[in-house]
Amino acid sequence: MAEFEVPVLSIKNLNKQFGKGCPYCQDEESLVKNYCPVCGTVYACRDVSFDVFPGEVLGIVGESGSGKSTLMQCLYFDQEVTNGEAYLADYHNGEKNLFQESSQQQRYIRNNIMGKVYQNPLLGLKMNFSSIGNIAEKLIAAGNQHVGMMENRGTELLNKVNIxxxxxxxxxxxxxxxxxQRVQIAKALSNRPPLLLLDEVTTGLDLSVQASVLDLIKSLQRELNISIVLVSHDLGVIRMLADRTLVMLEGRVIEQGLTDQILEDPQHRYTQQLVHSLL
Amino acid sequence: MNTAYNFAFFDEGSKREIRRATLKAIAIPGYQVPFASREMPIGRGWGTGGLQLTLSLIGKNDVLKVIDQGSDESVNAVNIKKLVSDTTGVATTDHTAEASLIQSRHRIPEVPLKKDQILILQVPLPEPLRYYEPSENETKKLHGEKEYSGAWLMLFEQIMKYGSMTTGADHPVMVHDRYVMAPSPIPRFDNPKMNESEALILLGAGREKKVYAVPPYTKVVSLDFEDYPFEPESFEDKHCRLCGSTGVFLDELVDEATDETFYQCNDTSYCIETLNEVEPFGVK
Incomplete structure (x- = not known):
């Protein structure tokens, strides 16, 4: 059992602020939500800590502006964190703080150990390159030098996502x-990463397509036994996919637990409101 | 010689600035050094990068050769030669072996270069990753982190589209196992000549304001894949119709009257030299 309990990803006290901060906002009571009216600093993520275990799907919900996407950007090194620690079991046995590694090493981690699917495909794909080229980009970045092999792997993945x-x-x-969105998923999976980050993958898609993308994610996750961090403001998506859920508000994690627990017996006032507004 | 201008057209301060950038470029093989590209009496994009390097380096004892796509006598080559000799009084030549400075647009001469020669290439687009990443800020980061998957990806795309690597010219190279570099639009045929070259190779982009270099005896490897190795243009079974040379870069020409295809040396001075060598022995 001990082996099972080693987290794939472990985040400790992650903070991300936009702006320098000032003496006035040192006292958190004086903030308006997560914004300092004196110096204009936004505290996007405040003291966020969580673990993701092997084969687990962790959901993160919250209203827009609650810091979900900023958190995901920090995890994929698209943004620099203000402070905090992150450890990956597959990188130096989880002994090195990812946020302190050089940008070259961070690139290595992105290319080899993680995959990310962005809400906006423009961010995750090169729109003018072929779909298979987009998949190859990640394979090349991970040191692949064989065209035939990359073509086979790309075709196999595109098959899997029904392109x-x-x-x-x-x-x-x-x-x-x-x-x-499905090409993005194929690209993110190309190096068989142990960890996949999904940022609002189904937002903006029509319902039937949403369902097929969710189905796909679910079946790939079962088949490949990867861990997923899933951000969404759609509780339906969270209910369907996530084993465990964090609720974020104003940059903080206000509640966490099993998804069923959160949805059936919400404790925090905001979560209660959120669950009750579910149509 | 026109004495209305300072020696070699530029003032000494300008020449020194360009030479300083050049020294840095030589110290970091393949790295693009920004420099303050000067206004020239010819338009940017017409060889001003190469010309500025030539003018900053040239001394009274130099012998200059200028070629444009292998030809010593094209308008561009002739005009550049005129400008340089008018403002410096140095001798010009067509013979590759006699030149100490060779400014070239898109060819490396057929006659192997020696260690006391400098080859200056004119570059239109110095950034090998530009098509992959439009932002200069981002490409600088990619170079800094040695992240070159974009360069390989562009070749991968060509293979996907056309079944082989289709870079006619400007096939990217890895210099000294560190920087990926655009070798200027020389044909693939000339890429291997850069590897362990005895002569110093300087590349100048006037419009893009960049100078970079391949110092002598530097490893230069053309990018390729394990199952799609780099291949220069092949002229097997073909020879120059004038001098009979084989194993050189040939132009394909079609006689429209007879529809006949024939081949001819692209490097005109090499062709003439070969002809002059052969004829005294009465072979032809």
């Missing part, structure tokens, strides 16, 4: 939003 084989050399800009 017709004859369209694999087409650029994602020609694809519909749902297809672009």
């Amino acid at each position: 017709p084989v004859h369209r694999r050399k087409e650029a994602p800009k020609n694809f519909s939003g749902g297809m672009q």
